[in-house]
Amino acid sequence: MSNEINAGAMADIAFLLLIFFLVTTTIMEDRGILVRLPPWSDDEPEIVDLNQRNVLSILVNAQNQMLVRGEPFEVDNLKDRAMEFIMNPNDDPDLAESPSDAVISLKNDRGTQYEAYIEVYNEIMAAYNTLRDEASQRQFGAYYDDLSLEQRRIIRSEIPMIISEAEPTEFGEED
Amino acid sequence: MSRFRKKRGKSSPTIQTASLPDIIFMLLFFFMVVTVLRDTEIIVQVTTPEATELTSLERKSLVHYIYIGRPVERYQHIYGTSPRIQMGDAIRGLGDVAMFVGEHRLRVPENQVPAITTSLRVDQEVTMGIVSDVKTELRKAEQYKVNYSTRPRID
Numbered sequence: 001m002s003n004e005i006n007a008g009a010m011a012d013i014a015f016l017l018l019i020f021f022l023v024t025t026t027i028m029e030d031r032g033i034l035v036r037l038p039p040w041s042d043d044e045p046e047i048v049d050l051n052q053r054n055v056l057s058i059l060v061n062a063q064n065q066m067l068v069r070g071e072p073f074e075v076d077n078l079k080d081r082a083m084e085f086i087m088n089p090n091d092d093p094d095l096a097e098s099p100s101d102a103v104i105s106l107k108n109d110r111g112t113q114y115e116a117y118i119e120v121y122n123e124i125m126a127a128y129n130t131l132r133d134e135a136s137q138r139q140f141g142a143y144y145d146d147l148s149l150e151q152r153r154i155i156r157s158e159i160p161m162i163i164s165e166a167e168p169t170e171f172g173e174e175d
Numbered sequence: 176m177s178r179f180r181k182k183r184g185k186s187s188p189t190i191q192t193a194s195l196p197d198i199i200f201m202l203l204f205f206f207m208v209v210t211v212l213r214d215t216e217i218i219v220q221v222t223t224p225e226a227t228e229l230t231s232l233e234r235k236s237l238v239h240y241i242y243i244g245r246p247v248e249r250y251q252h253i254y255g256t257s258p259r260i261q262m263g264d265a266i267r268g269l270g271d272v273a274m275f276v277g278e279h280r281l282r283v284p285e286n287q288v289p290a291i292t293t294s295l296r297v298d299q300e301v302t303m304g305i306v307s308d309v310k311t312e313l314r315k316a317e318q319y320k321v322n323y324s325t326r327p328r329i330d
Contacts, residue, residue, distance in 0.1 A: 010196035011195040018199060021206050021207055022206060030235070030294065032232070032322040032323045032325045033230070033323040034232075034320070035322075036319050037320075040315045040317075108303050110302060111303070113301070114297050114298065115299035119224070121323070122227060122228055126227060129228055173302055173304040
């Protein structure tokens with residue numbers, strides 16, 4: 001008879017514990033679209049007269065339909081439209097003078113679905129991220145995320161992300 | 176050549192399982208470290224929308240969550256079925272947003288206060304009205320760093 005402890009069941013016990021932890025915990029899926037809200041002021045905002053060509057106005061209504069500069073638009077094409085607007089490669093007199101002048105104005109109803117809003121916001125972010133990646137590839141030969149803080153600041157000043165969000169209009173809010 | 180042949184005859188056919196518990200324990204510790212215990216009870220149903228441009232939030236101690244969605248069935252007799260705001264473990268009103276943010280600020284070293292992030296976990300079916308109201312309250316509370324929590328989109 002040997003004096004050894006039988007460790008064969010140890011694996012089973014450990015498995016049991018492992019499964020218990022798998023069930024009771026959540027893997028942190030803490031990801032999302034990080035934004036910076038503008039400061040609040042009680043005064044009426046000053047009306048800044050922007051040149052029409054520098055503003056891309058996007059309206060999403062309570063039926064989740066989108067208007068870009070007053071015309072119906074599909075969300076699938078929004079990224080390309082925004083990129084063209086910001087960079088204006090052909091010097092179109094209707095599009096932004098330069099990337100740092102470009103303002104994207106976003107407006108929605110109170111009844112707009114959150115999903116539709118995020119979809120539009122995501123496309124705008126995608127447009128800016130792509131443009132910043134292109135610019136940093138051109139200048140530094142690396143992706144924007146891999147740049148140093150100083151290099152990022154250069155790219156950011158070249159292509160700032162200016163998204164102006166208007167107060168939502170009162171349409172179509174559910175109870 | 177003959178070396179190999181000799182070895183084959185001697186080896187025993189059983190697999191050594193003595194180290195199996197160690198391997199499993201290693202897995203166990205790995206999961207214990209990378210996961211978090213469910214700390215808040217979910218009162219409102221939240222299915223976050225999908226997006227592609229994701230940033231991950233790293234420091235969990237600097238993040239607080241605001242859930243917006245319809246109450247789950249179990250709580251519908253108390254809170255009804257229209258979208259509500261959950262902060263911490265309870266359904267709170269719009270007026271409590273500033274206090275909720277302030278409570279978190281007190282728990283964080285002063286130099287890290289500007290890095291505090293509000294993670295909005297909003298159900299995709301909810302309409303923007305309530306979300307805008309929360310955003311306005313956050314702006315009034317000078318809490319500007321906001322994360323719209325989303326799931327990665329798989330194409």
